[in-house]
Amino acid sequence: MTIKELRKRFISGELTPLEYMEELLETIRQKERKINAFTHLEKTDTLLKEAELWTEKYKSGEELPPLAGIPVAIKDNIAVKDMPLTCASKILQEFTSPYDATAVRKLKEAGAIIIGKTNLDEFAMGSTTEFSIFGPTHNPVDLERVPGGSSGGSAASVAAGMVPVALGSDTGGSVRQPASFTDTVGIKPSYGMVSRYGLVAFASSLDQIGVLAKNVEDASLIIRVIAGKDKYDATSRELSVKNIFDAFETIDGVKIGVWKELDNHPAEDGVMKVWDDAIMKASKEFQMIPVSLPDIASGIASYYLIAPAEASANLARYDGVRYAWRVLDASTYKEMVKRTRTIGFGKEVKRRIMIGTFALSAGYQDAFYKKAVAMRYRIMQNFEEAFKQVDVILVPTSPKLPWKIGQKMSPSEVYKADLYTIPVNLAGLPAVSIPAGYVDNLPVGIQVIGKYGEDEKVWAVADKLMGLWR
Amino acid sequence: MEYYVHIGFEVHIRLATKTKMFCSCSTEEGEPNTHICPVCLGYPGALPVPNKEAFKYAIKMAKALNGKINKTVIFARKNYFYPDLPKGYQITQHEPPLMEDGYLVLAESGKKIRIIRLHVEEDAAKTLYDSETGRQGENAFLMVDYNRSGVPLAEIVSYPDIHDPDEGVEYLKTLQALARYLGVSEANMEKGEMRADVNISVSTAPDKLGTKVEIKNMNSFKAIHDALEYEIQRQIHALETGETIYQETRMWDEASGKTLVMRRKETSDDYRYFPEPDIPPFELEQEVIDIEPEFDDLHKLYKEVNSWNIDEKKVGFIVYSPEIYKALKYLIEKGVPPKFAVSMYLDEIKGQLEKSGLSLEDRHKDWVVYLHKLISDGKIDNSIAKKIIRKAISQNKEPKEIYEAEFSGPSISEEDIRKTIRDILAKNPDIVQKYKDGKKSVFGFLMGQCMKAFGGKVPAATVKKLLGEELERV
Ligand SMILES: [Zn+2]
Numbered sequence: 001m002t003i004k005e006l007r008k009r010f011i012s013g014e015l016t017p018l019e020y021m022e023e024l025l026e027t028i029r030q031k032e033r034k035i036n037a038f039t040h041l042e043k044t045d046t047l048l049k050e051a052e053l054w055t056e057k058y059k060s061g062e063e064l065p066p067l068a069g070i071p072v073a074i075k076d077n078i079a080v081k082d083m084p085l086t087c088a089s090k091i092l093q094e095f096t097s098p099y100d101a102t103a104v105r106k107l108k109e110a111g112a113i114i115i116g117k118t119n120l121d122e123f124a125m126g127s128t129t130e131f132s133i134f135g136p137t138h139n140p141v142d143l144e145r146v147p148g149g150s151s152g153g154s155a156a157s158v159a160a161g162m163v164p165v166a167l168g169s170d171t172g173g174s175v176r177q178p179a180s181f182t183d184t185v186g187i188k189p190s191y192g193m194v195s196r197y198g199l200v201a202f203a204s205s206l207d208q209i210g211v212l213a214k215n216v217e218d219a220s221l222i223i224r225v226i227a228g229k230d231k232y233d234a235t236s237r238e239l240s241v242k243n244i245f246d247a248f249e250t251i252d253g254v255k256i257g258v259w260k261e262l263d264n265h266p267a268e269d270g271v272m273k274v275w276d277d278a279i280m281k282a283s284k285e286f287q288m289i290p291v292s293l294p295d296i297a298s299g300i301a302s303y304y305l306i307a308p309a310e311a312s313a314n315l316a317r318y319d320g321v322r323y324a325w326r327v328l329d330a331s332t333y334k335e336m337v338k339r340t341r342t343i344g345f346g347k348e349v350k351r352r353i354m355i356g357t358f359a360l361s362a363g364y365q366d367a368f369y370k371k372a373v374a375m376r377y378r379i380m381q382n383f384e385e386a387f388k389q390v391d392v393i394l395v396p397t398s399p400k401l402p403w404k405i406g407q408k409m410s411p412s413e414v415y416k417a418d419l420y421t422i423p424v425n426l427a428g429l430p431a432v433s434i435p436a437g438y439v440d441n442l443p444v445g446i447q448v449i450g451k452y453g454e455d456e457k458v459w460a461v462a463d464k465l466m467g468l469w470r
Numbered sequence: 471m472e473y474y475v476h477i478g479f480e481v482h483i484r485l486a487t488k489t490k491m492f493c494s495c496s497t498e499e500g501e502p503n504t505h506i507c508p509v510c511l512g513y514p515g516a517l518p519v520p521n522k523e524a525f526k527y528a529i530k531m532a533k534a535l536n537g538k539i540n541k542t543v544i545f546a547r548k549n550y551f552y553p554d555l556p557k558g559y560q561i562t563q564h565e566p567p568l569m570e571d572g573y574l575v576l577a578e579s580g581k582k583i584r585i586i587r588l589h590v591e592e593d594a595a596k597t598l599y600d601s602e603t604g605r606q607g608e609n610a611f612l613m614v615d616y617n618r619s620g621v622p623l624a625e626i627v628s629y630p631d632i633h634d635p636d637e638g639v640e641y642l643k644t645l646q647a648l649a650r651y652l653g654v655s656e657a658n659m660e661k662g663e664m665r666a667d668v669n670i671s672v673s674t675a676p677d678k679l680g681t682k683v684e685i686k687n688m689n690s691f692k693a694i695h696d697a698l699e700y701e702i703q704r705q706i707h708a709l710e711t712g713e714t715i716y717q718e719t720r721m722w723d724e725a726s727g728k729t730l731v732m733r734r735k736e737t738s739d740d741y742r743y744f745p746e747p748d749i750p751p752f753e754l755e756q757e758v759i760d761i762e763p764e765f766d767d768l769h770k771l772y773k774e775v776n777s778w779n780i781d782e783k784k785v786g787f788i789v790y791s792p793e794i795y796k797a798l799k800y801l802i803e804k805g806v807p808p809k810f811a812v813s814m815y816l817d818e819i820k821g822q823l824e825k826s827g828l829s830l831e832d833r834h835k836d837w838v839v840y841l842h843k844l845i846s847d848g849k850i851d852n853s854i855a856k857k858i859i860r861k862a863i864s865q866n867k868e869p870k871e872i873y874e875a876e877f878s879g880p881s882i883s884e885e886d887i888r889k890t891i892r893d894i895l896a897k898n899p900d901i902v903q904k905y906k907d908g909k910k911s912v913f914g915f916l917m918g919q920c921m922k923a924f925g926g927k928v929p930a931a932t933v934k935k936l937l938g939e940e941l942e943r944v
Contacts, residue, residue: 101515
C-alpha cells in the first residue's frame with residue numbers, strides 16, 4: 001500500500017491510523033528480534049496515543065496535513081528531539097537530542113509519526129550495518145546476510161514492512177546500496193536539496209539525507225516534504241520539486257545514458273546478468289545511448305581521502321567535555337579526551353580519523369587532500385560532459401550481491417564495493433537505486449543518476465523503469 | 471654590543487554585533503552558559519551559518535588599515551583540541567584574509583607599522599581556572615563559560631616593526647582608539663574585548679631577527695609594557711651570557727613580574743587548515759564593500775589637537791578618547807575656543823562628574839555651548855561658569871536653570887554698578903588714598919569688596935573696568 005493509498009483509506013475510514021499503527025507494531029514484534037533494525041523504538045503507548053489522535057481528527061473530517069498519521073523511521077544519526085541520537089557509537093550512547101533536525105521538524109509538521117531510530121554503521125562509516133554498538137542488522141531478504149549500509153536499519157525496517165518509509169543518509173552510497181541489498185528504493189537527492197541541520201556530520205560536503213521506501217512514489221513524496229532552503233544550513237538550496245501528491249512529470253523523449261566503461265570495472269557475474277537484462281528491457285521503451293565517464297572509478301581514491309579528512313574535523317567535537325559519555329577516572333584534560341576517544345570510537349571510525357588527519361597534515365596535504373579535491377572536479381566534469389548527450393545515466397548500485405554477515409573482507413575490499421555510488425556524491429548529483437531483478441533470490445539494484453537539481457526527472461524515469469523491471 | 475628589538479602583535483578585537491558569528495545567540499554578557507545553543511556548543515548535527523553583519527564592522531577596520539580588501543569570503547577550519555573549543559576546530563578566514571598588506575599610523579609619533587593581515591573568526595569559550603572557580607587542590611577543575619563561544623572577532627597581525635615597549639603600547643592604544651572611533655568595538659582589555667599576543671626577538675644586527683618568543687596572558691597596557699621590558703632584558707642577558715633563547719610561548723605572570731615558559735615549539739603548529747565545507751564561499755555584498763571608515767589616520771587627529779594650543783599632556787588623552795575628541799570638535803565647530811572647551815568640558819564637567827561617580831553624557835556638550843554664550847554676552851565670567859557647573863551637577867539640574875535662578879536676576883544697570891562702587895570707595899577713604907599714593911596692590915582688596923557686594927551677579931571683568939574708572943575719578 002502506498003502512502004497515497006493509505007491516506008485515501010484514512011480519509012474514507014476504511015483503515016484508521018490507529019489500526020495501521022497496531023499492524024506495524026505487530027510486524028515489529030514478530031520480526032524485530034531477528035532483524036535488529038531499530039536502535040530505539042518510541043514507547044508503544046505514545047505511538048498508539050498519537051495514532052489515535054490522528055484517527056479522531058480524520059473522523060472529524062477536517063483538513064489534515066499530507067502525512068497525517070503516517071509512521072516514519074529515522075536513521076539514528078539524525079536528530080529527533082528528546083530521542084537518543086547515538087550514531088551507533090559508544091561515544092554518543094548516552095546522548096539525547098535537545099532539538100529536531102530540519103527534515104524531522106518538517107515531517108512532524110506534515111503529520112508524520114516518528115516511530116523510532118534505526119541502526120547504522122557507527123557514524124555512518126561502513127556498508128554493512130555490522131559496525132554498531134547495537135549489533136548487526138540482518139537483511140530481511142536473507143537473515144544471514146547484511147542489509148548493506150550504512151542506512152541498513154532504515155532499509156531493513158522498510159523491507160520487512162515494519163514502517164512504510166524511513167530517512168537515511170547518503171555520503172558515499174549509504175542509502176542506495178542498502179536499498180539495492182534489501183530490494184527497496186533509495187533516493188539520494190541533489191546536494192543541498194534537503195537541509196543537513198540535525199544530520200550528524202560525517203563528511204559535510206558529501207552528506208545528504210535520503211529516503212528508503214517500497215516504491216519511488218513514496219520515497220519522492222517524502223523528499224518533496226523535507227526539501228527546501230533552510231536558514232540553519234548555509235549549504236541548503238531551494239531546488240524545484242512538485243507539490244507532495246502531484247504525479248511525476250512526463251518523460252517522453254528522455255534519453256538514457258548507459259555507462260560505457262562498466263566493462264572495465266564490472267560487477268559480479270550475477271549482477272552483470274541482471275544489468276544486461278535490465279538494459280535490454282529499457283531499450284524497448286527508451287532511447288539508450290552509451291556515455292563515457294572515464295574518471296569516475298578514481299572516485300574511490302578521491303572519496304577515501306576527502307571523506308575521512310572532513311570526518312577527522314567533524315568528529316573532533318566528541319571529546320567528552322560537554323555532553324554524552326566520558327571516562328571518569330582521568331586526572332587531566334588531555335588524558336580524559338584521549339581515553340574517551342580511544343574507548344568511545346570503534347575501529348573503523350578511528351581508522352578514518354587517522355587517515356583524514358594524515359591527509360590534511362602539513363607536508364602531506366598537497367599530495368593527498370588537494371589531489372583528491374582536484375580529482376573530484378574531474379569527476380564533476382565527466383558528468384557534465386555526459387549530460388550534454390543524455391538526461392539520465394544508469395549505473396549498477398553495487399558490484400556485489402549482499403554478502404554474509406561476518407564475512408572477512410579487508411578495508412580496501414569493502415571500500416571498493418562503493419565504486420558505483422561514490423562518484424554521485426562527489427558530484428553532488430541526484431540518484432535513485434531501484435530494484436532491477438534477482439540472482440538466486442538475492443536482489444540487484446540499478447541507479448538512475450540525473451543532472452544537478454533535476455531530481456523530479458530522475459524520479460519519473462526511475463518509477464517508469466521500476467515498472468518495466470518488476 | 472648593540473641590541474635590536476623586534477616586536478609584532480596579534481590582536482583580537484571583538485566585533486560589536488548583537489548576535490554571534492555562526493548562530494543567533496546574543497553576544498551580551500550574562501550569567502555563565504545562558505547565551506548558548508546547539509551551534510555554539512558544537513552539538514551533534516548543528517551547523518554554522520555566517521552572520522554577515524560582522525563584516526559591516528570588520529570592513530571598517532580593514533579599510534582603516536589601508537590594505538587590499540578581498541571580497542570573496544572563504545572560511546576554513548583550524549583544527550586543535552582545547553576544552554574551550556567546542557567543535558575541536560575554530561572557523562576562521564584563512565586564505566585569503568579580509569585584508570592584507572596594510573599599515574597603521576601611530577597616533578603620537580606618526581610612525582607607520584605594517585599590518586600583515588586582518589581576518590574574521592569566531593571566539594572560543596572562556597575557561598575559568600581554579601582562582602576564578604574558587605576550587606583548589608583535590609576539588610580543582612576547569613570550568614568553561616560558553617557565552618563567549620562563537621562571538622565574532624577580527625584578528626589583526628602586524629609585522630615586527632615595533633622596537634620598544636613604549637611603541638608597543640602606542641600601537642595598541644592607536645588600534646584600540648581606532649576601533650572605538652569606528653564603532654567597531656568597545657575594545658576594553660579588561661573585558662577581553664581586545665586581547666593582544668606579542669612576539670618578540672632580540673638580535674645583534676639591525677636587519678636580522680632573533681629567535682621569536684611569544685608572550686601571552688597580558689590583560690592591560692601596563693602588563694604588556696612590563697612583560698616587554700622584562701622579556702627584552704631576559705633575552706639580552708641570555709645573548710650576553712651565551713644562553714640559548716628557545717622558540718617558545720611564554721606566559722606573563724603578573725604576581726612575579728616575570729615571563730614563564732608555557733610550551734616550547736620544536737616545529738610550527740600544524741592546524742591542518744582546510745576549507746569549511748559547511749559554509750560555501752561568498753562575495754561580500756556591495757553595500758558592505760562600499761562602507762568607508764570615517765577615520766583612519768589618528769596621527770592627523772593628533773596634529774589637529776596639538777594645534778589647539780592646549781596643555782600638551784592632554785593631547786594624547788584626547789586623541790585616544792573618541793567620545794571626548796568628538797565632543798571637543800563639536801564645540802570648536804560651534805565657535806567655542808579650544809582652550810575654553812577643554813577647560814570646561816574636560817577639567818570641570820568631566821572632573822566634577824567623576825567626583826560624583828557619574829560620567830559624561832551627550833547633553834554635557836551643550837552645557838559648554840550655553841556657558842560660552844553667557845560669557846561672550848558679558849553676563850557671567852569663567853568663575854561663575856564653573857560655579858554653575860558645580861551646582862548643576864550637585865543639584866542634578868541644567869545650567870540654564872541655575873543661571874536663571876541664581877545669577878541672572880534683574881540685570882543691574884551700569885549706573886547702579888557705578889553707584890555701588892562709589893559707595894564702597896566712600897566707605898574706604900584710607901585705602902583709596904593708598905591707591906592714589908601709588909600702592910596699586912590694594913586694587914585687589916577693593917575688587918574683592920565689590921565682588922562680594924554684587925554677589926557674583928556682575929562679571930569680574932566689568933567690575934574691574936568700572937572700578938578702575940571710578941578710582942581715576944576720585
Ligand atoms: Zn549559539
